[in-house]
Amino acid sequence: MKKLSADDIEKKLLRFPDWEYYDNAIHAEFEFDNFKDCFSAMSRIAFECEALNHHPEWSNVYNVLTISLSTHDAGGVTNKDFKLAEAIENIVEPDEE
Amino acid sequence: MKKLSADDIEKKLLRFPDWEYYDNAIHAEFEFDNFKDCFSAMSRIAFECEALNHHPEWSNVYNVLTISLSTHDAGGVTNKDFKLAEAIENIVEPDEE
Numbered sequence: 001m002k003k004l005s006a007d008d009i010e011k012k013l014l015r016f017p018d019w020e021y022y023d024n025a026i027h028a029e030f031e032f033d034n035f036k037d038c039f040s041a042m043s044r045i046a047f048e049c050e051a052l053n054h055h056p057e058w059s060n061v062y063n064v065l066t067i068s069l070s071t072h073d074a075g076g077v078t079n080k081d082f083k084l085a086e087a088i089e090n091i092v093e094p095d096e097e
Numbered sequence: 098m099k100k101l102s103a104d105d106i107e108k109k110l111l112r113f114p115d116w117e118y119y120d121n122a123i124h125a126e127f128e129f130d131n132f133k134d135c136f137s138a139m140s141r142i143a144f145e146c147e148a149l150n151h152h153p154e155w156s157n158v159y160n161v162l163t164i165s166l167s168t169h170d171a172g173g174v175t176n177k178d179f180k181l182a183e184a185i186e187n188i189v190e191p192d193e194e
Contacts, residue, residue, distance in 0.1 A: 035146065055159045060156075
């Protein structure tokens with residue numbers, strides 16, 4: 001899995017308006033109605049992570065979920081990160097599909 | 098729920114060797130065998146949080162879970178935080194009971 005260039009990442013991010021690229025990773029923050037809704041989304045995301053064998057750096061405070069994606073072995077952002085970002089979007093904002 | 102003094106917190110922490118007090122909160126880091134084990138513990142902790150109506154600031158990277166507890170309304174650490182810390186310990190390290 002090859003590290004993508006900053007240009008490639010910015011081009012791909014046009015399809016991912018919730019995500020930003022900095023510090024060699026892509027980042028997003030999602031807000032839910034409450035903790036239960038937030039953790040339910042996290043559970044669904046956790047299954048995707050296992051299926052893709054790719055795992056985020058993520059934090060939660062009550063109804064807010066912060067996610068950073070990068071590919072450790074490649075030293076930056078790869079297509080694996082965008083695959084997981086897409087899976088996350090489908091879980092978090094299915095209406096925007 | 099009253100904010101505990103630093104002295105009270107340090108005394109209580111004698112029973113919680115995994116936890117440290119700084120930045121007006123108590124903090125712990127737990128390591129698991131893998132992501133699945135880590136997220137399973139997080140799920141069990143999430144149910145306790147809902148039951149206690151008290152929620153952590155927590156982060157996960159693969160097999161590592163970092164948790165910070167404080168009581169926002171009290172502006173510091175209260176007995177609520179120790180109640181949740183105890184519930185977390187019972188989930189994460191049941192053998193140490």
